[in-house]
Amino acid sequence: MxxxxxxxxxxxxxxxxxxxxxxxxxxxxxxxxxxxxxxxxxxxxxxxxxxxxxxxxxxxxxxxxxxxxxxxxxxxxxxxxxxxxxxxxxxxxxxxxxxxxxxxxxxxxxxxxxxxxxxxxPGDPRNILAGVVARLGELGVTPVVATELEFRLFDAEPGPDGRPRPPSMATRGGSRSQLFGLDELESLDGLFADIEKACEAQGLPADTLIAEQSEGQYEINLTHVADPLLAADQAVLLKRTIKACARRHGLVASFMAKPFGDQSGNGMHVHVSLVDGDQRNVFAGDEAMSTVLRHAVGGLLATMEETTAICAPHANSFRRFQPGSHVPMAPTWGVDNRTTALRLPLAEPSASRIEHRVAGADANPYLVVANVLAGIHYGITGSVEPPPQTRGSAYEQVAASLPDEWGEAIAAFERSPFVADYLGETYRRWFAACKRQERERLRRDVPASEYDAYLGTI
The missing domain is CATH 3.10.20.70 (Glutamine synthetase, N-terminal domain)
Known part of the structure; x- marks a missing residue:
């Protein structure tokens, strides 16, 4: 041996x-x-x-x-x-x-x-993504993809009320939010050092680490790679790494979309650009917005409502969608605008890209990236024009139109010709069947809040 x-x-x-x-x-x-x-x-x-x-x-x-x-x-x-x-x-x-x-x-x-x-x-999400990538390859372009994942850390044991509680070393009296705070990172330096070492050992290109808006909430970004399958692989492995390292420190790492209804949720933002055979970014152009980029945005917005179930695949996912929470409520786009579903970050032309901001961190990375790339392909091949960009708060200017209930999202997904075309009719049926089964099981559970509201009142 x-x-x-x-x-x-x-x-x-x-x-x-x-x-x-x-x-x-x-x-x-x-x-x-x-x-x-x-x-x-x-x-x-x-x-x-x-x-x-x-x-x-x-x-x-x-x-x-x-x-x-x-x-x-x-x-x-x-x-x-x-x-x-x-x-x-x-x-x-x-x-x-x-x-x-x-x-x-x-x-x-x-x-x-x-x-x-x-x-x-056809039931393997990785195979589905590979099929969408191949269709873009037929256009002579390669997607360059990066993901940003938000997560929460909790003590291994819940609080007296049964709710999860942030680790004591991550909390600060009198404030729930210390966005971009460095002290919040230092207090958990041992854990983050282990995550960094584990990423390095696996070849995961972890980039920036930041403290997010809620206690014990953080974000780790992965650098962009010109291989969407590898980018999704890395997102899957990063989630596994964070959860495993947290367990070693006696903590629970969660990518649940909205652990607390009155605090910020966990998102998964996807950055995408396209390069041609000469490694030129085809989203870049002499004008403010190239034709290819404009049509890509148009395709993503045109298919966003029917694919919400991919980006919000669980009952809890829909608690993220609240006005003023940096989570989109409608298919909108804007330049450097974090209230919109699609943000075009300010960057030099060679770094022109789309930031897709709809998905929660609870979503499947392979399916989310496949959905984003499919929308881009649909827009480019169909020359889909987007609506005018949103300047200022999208919450105040555009009525909410994305599905805000799980059953509605599943139904929109199930009847979508776009989903059948890009993900496959078989997978469209299987996904909907799985989500209906999960929804029906949860509908049989009566939460404590309903006993509190109704049991002795009506």
């Missing part, structure tokens, strides 16, 4: 590189990312790596469309009608990385699911 791999067994370059960084690994966690962005897979002995790269790993196809509680969604037709059959998952090239927060030397590996015929399985 050498580094946990049998002597004489041929290993891939990815495995060789991993073993060079992680001597004598004991195990590897191999996983796909399901409809809700949750990692699901298996832990294998490191000696299984050559076999995994050669033959893949079998998982039930239904694994990709489990609901948020991990329950099967029978309405998809992937359970009894198929015998809950396995599909083969193969490693994503270049994704074998160390597991830096583990007490034992180990690794993690992203997988992608194929059909029995060897094609991309």
């Amino acid at each position: 050498t580094d946990g791999v049998p002597t004489g067994v041929t290993v891939s370059p990815d495995v060789k590189a991993f073993l060079g960084r992680t001597p004598e690994p004991e195990f590897v966690e191999a996983f796909i990312t399901d409809i809700n962005g949750i990692a699901r897979g298996k832990r294998l002995p490191a000696a299984s790596l050559p076999r995994l790269y050669g033959k893949g790993l079998c998982l039930p196809a239904s694994t990709l469309v489990l609901d948020v509680w991990g329950e099967e969604v029978a309405e998809t037709g992937l359970i009894f009608e198929t015998g809950d059959a396995d599909h083969t998952c193969y490693p994503v090239p270049g994704s074998l990385r160390p597991l830096p927060w583990s007490e034992r030397p180990g690794g993690q590996l992203l997988l992608q699911m194929l059909t029995p015929e060897g094609g991309p399985f």
